[in-house]
Amino acid sequence: MQSLSRLTYPAYSLDIPDKLIKKINQDNFNFIWKNKYHYINKSDTVKPAKEGGLNAIDFDPMNGTIKLKWLQNFIIKGDNFWFDFPFKIFKMFGGIHFLLRCDFNISKLPIKLSAFHQQVLQYWKLIYKHNFTPHTVPIWNNRSILIKRKSFFYxxxxxxxxxxxxxxxxxxxxxxxxxxxxxxxxxxxxxxxxxxxxxxxxxxxxxxxxxxxxxxxxxxxxPTLTIDAYHFLDKNKLNNTFFRNVLTSICFPSPFKRKHIFEKFTSSCLVKIRTSYLSFPISPKVKEVHFKVMNEIYPCNNFLHQRFNMDVNVCTFCNSDIETAEHLFFSCSVTQTFWDAFQYWIMYDTQNIPNLTYEYIKFGLQMENRKTEFGVNNLILMAKYFIHKCRFLKTSPVFNAFRNDIILHKQSLKCCKTKKALNLHEYLCKLIP
Structure with missing residues (x-):
C-alpha cells in the first residue's frame, strides 16, 4: 500500500512512537475494510493466507523488520562511514556484537541511547530468546548486576x-x-x-x-546470535519476510478464531482451499466476495441483523425467508433456478461434475481432473459475485445475464499472457464456442 511505502524510508532513520504506530494501523485497517465495520479481528487479518488470514501488514512488525535490518547491516558493515557515530556509542558497552549477547535492560544501561537505538534494541529483545544459564550470562550490561542502579562495562x-x-x-x-x-x-x-x-x-x-x-x-x-536456529548475520535466511513473519507471530500469538468452519478438511486440502483462488485470473472483487462467504462474514441481512440489530431480515430475492448466506447463495428458490441452469451449462462439456451443494459453492470443488476443477471453480466464484451484484441491484439473478458477463470476461482473457489466464480462456471456449 502506498501509505505504508511512504513510511518505510523515515523508519530507517527515525524512531516511530507507539502512539503513531497505533494511528497508522488504524488508518491502514480502516482502508482495508473501506472505513466500515471490521468483520475479522486484526489478529486473524495479519495471518498468512494459508492460515486463513489476508496477509495484511501491521506497521509494528514492519517497523521492527526495518529496525532489525538496520541492526544486521550495522553489525556486518560496522566500519562503514555511515555507522561511525553509533559504532563509537556502542563501543562503550563492548560493541554492538557483544551487547546483543548480554541480558541487558535498556533503561538500566549507563548511557542513555537515542530513541531510534532504543527502539532497535527493543525489537531485538523481542525476537532473541535469551536462554538463561548462570555460567554463560555476561556480568557486563546485565540487568541483574547493577552498581548505583545501572549496569556497567569494564x-x-x-x-x-x-x-x-x-x-x-x-x-x-x-x-x-x-x-x-x-x-x-x-x-x-x-x-x-x-x-x-x-x-x-x-x-x-x-x-x-x-x-x-x-x-x-x-x-x-x-551465547550465539541465533534466531530460530539461523544465525542473525545470515542475510539469505533472515530476510525481510522472515523478520516480519517472526514479529507478526510474536505480536499476534492467538490461534485462528474460525477453525470450526474448516474442521472437516485435512490440512493440505485446507491450504489449497484458502490459497488457490488468489491466483485465479478474475477480478479482486470476485475474490473478496468468495473470501467473505467462505469465512461466514458475508453481510447478508441476517448477519447484519445479528451484528447490528438491523430491522430488515428477509431475503432480497424471494421476500419470504430469512436471508442467511446459505439461503441467499443457494437455497433460495430464485437462486436455485439460477444454479440449475448453471449446472446444466457446465455439464455440457464435462459429465463427471457432481451435483452442486452449498458446501461446493462455499468452498469450491475438489476433482481429479485439475483443468476441469480450475475452470469450474473460477465459474463458481464469478457466479457468487453475480448473485452478490444482483442483490445490491435488487434484481433476480438470471443465468443469461451471467453468461453475457462470462463472454465479456472471456474476451478480456485474450489480452492476458499468463498460463492460468490462457487455461481459463481455453476452458471457456469449450463452453462458449
Whole structure:
C-alpha cells in the first residue's frame, strides 16, 4: 500500500512512537475494510493466507523488520562511514556484537541511547530468546548486576577475558581474592573496584554457579546470535519476510478464531482451499466476495441483523425467508433456478461434475481432473459475485445475464499472457464456442 511505502524510508532513520504506530494501523485497517465495520479481528487479518488470514501488514512488525535490518547491516558493515557515530556509542558497552549477547535492560544501561537505538534494541529483545544459564550470562550490561542502579562495562576486564561469574570464582565456587585475581588475569584495577563488582552480583546467581562447579568443570561460552536456529548475520535466511513473519507471530500469538468452519478438511486440502483462488485470473472483487462467504462474514441481512440489530431480515430475492448466506447463495428458490441452469451449462462439456451443494459453492470443488476443477471453480466464484451484484441491484439473478458477463470476461482473457489466464480462456471456449 502506498501509505505504508511512504513510511518505510523515515523508519530507517527515525524512531516511530507507539502512539503513531497505533494511528497508522488504524488508518491502514480502516482502508482495508473501506472505513466500515471490521468483520475479522486484526489478529486473524495479519495471518498468512494459508492460515486463513489476508496477509495484511501491521506497521509494528514492519517497523521492527526495518529496525532489525538496520541492526544486521550495522553489525556486518560496522566500519562503514555511515555507522561511525553509533559504532563509537556502542563501543562503550563492548560493541554492538557483544551487547546483543548480554541480558541487558535498556533503561538500566549507563548511557542513555537515542530513541531510534532504543527502539532497535527493543525489537531485538523481542525476537532473541535469551536462554538463561548462570555460567554463560555476561556480568557486563546485565540487568541483574547493577552498581548505583545501572549496569556497567569494564573494557580492561573484557580485554583480559573476564566476562562471566565463573571467571571470578575458584574451582570450589568461592570468590578469588583481589591479589589472586589480578595475578591470574594480569589485570591492573583497584581493590575497591574489584569488591564493588563482587558485591553487585546477586547471591542467587552465585549459588547457582557454585552448585554447578561442585559437580563439574564449567567452561563459559558466549551465547550465539541465533534466531530460530539461523544465525542473525545470515542475510539469505533472515530476510525481510522472515523478520516480519517472526514479529507478526510474536505480536499476534492467538490461534485462528474460525477453525470450526474448516474442521472437516485435512490440512493440505485446507491450504489449497484458502490459497488457490488468489491466483485465479478474475477480478479482486470476485475474490473478496468468495473470501467473505467462505469465512461466514458475508453481510447478508441476517448477519447484519445479528451484528447490528438491523430491522430488515428477509431475503432480497424471494421476500419470504430469512436471508442467511446459505439461503441467499443457494437455497433460495430464485437462486436455485439460477444454479440449475448453471449446472446444466457446465455439464455440457464435462459429465463427471457432481451435483452442486452449498458446501461446493462455499468452498469450491475438489476433482481429479485439475483443468476441469480450475475452470469450474473460477465459474463458481464469478457466479457468487453475480448473485452478490444482483442483490445490491435488487434484481433476480438470471443465468443469461451471467453468461453475457462470462463472454465479456472471456474476451478480456485474450489480452492476458499468463498460463492460468490462457487455461481459463481455453476452458471457456469449450463452453462458449
Amino acid at each position: 573494557g580492561e576486564w573484557m580485554e583480559k577475558g573476564v566476562w562471566s561469574i565463573v571467571h571470578l570464582l575458584d574451582n570450589y565456587g568461592n570468590f578469588l581474592t583481589y591479589d589472586v585475581f589480578t595475578k591470574k588475569y594480569n589485570l591492573m584495577c583497584s581493590e575497591r573496584q574489584f569488591k564493588t563488582v563482587i558485591q553487585a552480583i546477586p547471591q542467587a546467581l552465585i549459588t547457582l554457579v557454585k552448585g554447578m562447579l561442585t559437580y563439574s568443570v564449567v567452561i563459559p561460552r558466549e
